[in-house]
Amino acid sequence: MKVLLLGANGQLGWELTRTCPENIILSTCDYPKVDFFSSTSISECISSTRPDCIINAAAYTAVDKAEQEQDLAYRINHEAVREISEICSQNAISLVHISTDFIFNGQNFKPYKPDDTPDPVSVYGKSKLKGEQAVRSILGDQALIIRTAWLYSSHGSNFVKIMLRLMAEKPSLNVIDEQIGTPTWGFGLARAIWTALEKNIKGTHQFTDAGVASWYDFAIAIQEEGIKAELLGKAIPILPVPSRLFPTPAKRPMYSVLDKTSFWQAAGTTPVHWRVQLRSMLKEVLP
Numbered sequence: 001m002k003v004l005l006l007g008a009n010g011q012l013g014w015e016l017t018r019t020c021p022e023n024i025i026l027s028t029c030d031y032p033k034v035d036f037f038s039s040t041s042i043s044e045c046i047s048s049t050r051p052d053c054i055i056n057a058a059a060y061t062a063v064d065k066a067e068q069e070q071d072l073a074y075r076i077n078h079e080a081v082r083e084i085s086e087i088c089s090q091n092a093i094s095l096v097h098i099s100t101d102f103i104f105n106g107q108n109f110k111p112y113k114p115d116d117t118p119d120p121v122s123v124y125g126k127s128k129l130k131g132e133q134a135v136r137s138i139l140g141d142q143a144l145i146i147r148t149a150w151l152y153s154s155h156g157s158n159f160v161k162i163m164l165r166l167m168a169e170k171p172s173l174n175v176i177d178e179q180i181g182t183p184t185w186g187f188g189l190a191r192a193i194w195t196a197l198e199k200n201i202k203g204t205h206q207f208t209d210a211g212v213a214s215w216y217d218f219a220i221a222i223q224e225e226g227i228k229a230e231l232l233g234k235a236i237p238i239l240p241v242p243s244r245l246f247p248t249p250a251k252r253p254m255y256s257v258l259d260k261t262s263f264w265q266a267a268g269t270t271p272v273h274w275r276v277q278l279r280s281m282l283k284e285v286l287p
């Protein structure tokens, strides 16, 4: 099967590239070779590779900047996704599209099911929801949409790498303990996506690692595991604080745990707890 990966240089794109199964012929297209701002560059990239399947791991992911750069966020997360879906529909190409927990408002306080009512509270979340809706309306059940959350990888910038740096530099840290979600290692998500392709899973599903955490819990675990992995020399005090102490331009869901049951059942995979995945990821981080 010929697969075209868009966004190959992002966290997830990088994980998809290194976990690609041997029976897949993988082409990658990344910015600026493909620029989602340009319809022509999207269609040229797809027609030059003539894939059987496209995995769209590209996105505008700057959650706070999106509040100012609304046009750009909607262009990349919605209009470009609509154009990709139309090309897929016209050329019998299947599509795997990645979406986010940020399409929910976070007021549920029980894990969100794939068909729970979305109600994004940020421009980023709204633009990603529009992208999902475009995929569903154009491709219906011929596409696979996978929502994920709190993604990190040894490639790229993310909470784990920022925490490791701050823990090495600062005498103490304050970390928000109010937002609840599930940290997810990109490596595990990438493997789940390849499994989904192999098993021809379609529709809207959700995948994160297993378990639940606040950013504060996650930071505590990063410090403990970072010391064990000899990435950090000593523990510093980490204090739980409310979100209001770190005001951000974009609102975030307070609770965005995703219900993964439908994906786990369809893929036949066993969920791995986020702390186990964190330990594995830290083995890849250079001291």
Ligand SMILES: NC(=O)c1ccc[n+]([C@@H]2O[C@H](COP(=O)([O-])OP(=O)(O)OC[C@H]3O[C@@H](n4cnc5c(N)ncnc54)[C@H](OP(=O)(O)O)[C@@H]3O)[C@@H](O)[C@H]2O)c1
Residues within 6 Å of the ligand: 007, 008, 009, 010, 011, 012, 013, 030, 031, 032, 034, 035, 036, 037, 056, 057, 058, 059, 060, 061, 076, 098, 099, 100, 101, 128, 147, 148, 149, 150, 151, 152, 156
């Ligand atoms: N990160 C998270 O915590 C998180 C949580 C939930 C869902 N997600 C979703 O998961 C997917 C992957 O996220 P990620 O963390 O891997 O994102 P990422 O690291 O920010 O990577 C995004 C990719 O999109 C590319 N891109 C940005 N603007 C583009 C444009 N104008 N044209 C073409 N490509 C462009 C980037 O290229 P450059 O590298 O050149 O900028 C990069 O390769 C996204 O759909 C995201 O919405 C992420």
